[in-house]
Amino acid sequence: MSTAKQDKIQQHYDEVADIYDNHYDLPHGRCYHTHLSQHLMQSLPKGARLLDIGCGTGLFVEKYTSEEGSAVGIDLSRRMIERARHRCAASDFTIGTGETIPFSDNTFDAVSSLLVFSYLRDPEAMLSEAYRVLKPGGAIAICTLGKKLLTRGIPALYLLSEKIKVKHVVMKDFGERYYDEDEMFGIFYDAGFSDIRVSWCSFAHIDMIDPLFQFARRVEPFVEKRIPQLAYNICVTARKPEK
Numbered sequence: 001m002s003t004a005k006q007d008k009i010q011q012h013y014d015e016v017a018d019i020y021d022n023h024y025d026l027p028h029g030r031c032y033h034t035h036l037s038q039h040l041m042q043s044l045p046k047g048a049r050l051l052d053i054g055c056g057t058g059l060f061v062e063k064y065t066s067e068e069g070s071a072v073g074i075d076l077s078r079r080m081i082e083r084a085r086h087r088c089a090a091s092d093f094t095i096g097t098g099e100t101i102p103f104s105d106n107t108f109d110a111v112s113s114l115l116v117f118s119y120l121r122d123p124e125a126m127l128s129e130a131y132r133v134l135k136p137g138g139a140i141a142i143c144t145l146g147k148k149l150l151t152r153g154i155p156a157l158y159l160l161s162e163k164i165k166v167k168h169v170v171m172k173d174f175g176e177r178y179y180d181e182d183e184m185f186g187i188f189y190d191a192g193f194s195d196i197r198v199s200w201c202s203f204a205h206i207d208m209i210d211p212l213f214q215f216a217r218r219v220e221p222f223v224e225k226r227i228p229q230l231a232y233n234i235c236v237t238a239r240k241p242e243k
């Protein structure tokens with residue numbers, strides 16, 4: 001992805017920061033986001049020091065720190081960061097890119113990233129930076145739209161919605177890149193991570209209308225386990241080796 005695309009992402013999220021939470025923090029959105037967050041949190045240490053890359057308005061940081069632990073969020077968009085600071089006053093947030101993380105080596109116990117990886121201009125650089133700032137033995141968990149049956153038409157849909165000027169918090173042509181299991185495994189492996197696990201998550205999509213959403217919620221556990229080709233998000237968890 002070019003620098004121009006990254007500028008476009010930043011500008012877009014600056015523009016939608018005020019309405020972002022209407023999408024992800026109201027009933028369908030909250031249900032969808034909580035489901036993804038819980039899936040990732042299972043693989044992250046509790047009560048640890050976390051870096052959330054592409055933290056947006058702080059939805060994941062809020063969930064992660066709700067009981068214990070501390071978190072730092074980094075995001076391209078200044079306006080999204082302002083919302084995050086408002087939401088999570090006890091956490092730290094900084095403007096920046098996941099590809100150049102402004103923290104020292106071996107700083108964090110855990111790194112997370114939700115709904116960001118498909119935007120990355122240089123995913124290898126982001127993983128290399130995540131590896132660098134993780135302490136030995138630290139965990140990483142990411143989740144993003146994956147390359148699957150039901151996501152194939154999404155780039156065309158986003159392009160169309162941009163052409164007809166639909167104001168939507170994510171539907172825009174950012175040249176997103178979707179990955180399958182082998183591609184994800186390969187880039188995490190090449191970055192040096194071990195214990196790499198790839199899974200599929202979510203069938204009830206935020207933009208489904210009721211009663212389809214409610215039906216999809218009910219069958220979601222079955223779909224994720226038995227027919228993962230119908231799930232939308234690919235999740236990867238891994239560790240930085242101790243030595």
Ligand SMILES: C[S@@+](CC[C@H](N)C(=O)[O-])C[C@H]1O[C@@H](n2cnc3c(N)ncnc32)[C@H](O)[C@@H]1O
Pocket residue numbers: 009010013024053054055056057058059060074075076077080096097098099113114115116119120121170
């Ligand atoms: C769909 S939102 C997800 C926000 C948040 N993770 C959540 O779960 O609500 C994508 C976010 O990623 C940020 N982003 C995109 N590319 C990025 C990059 N290279 N580095 C840091 N943040 C990035 C955007 O500014 C935006 O806030």
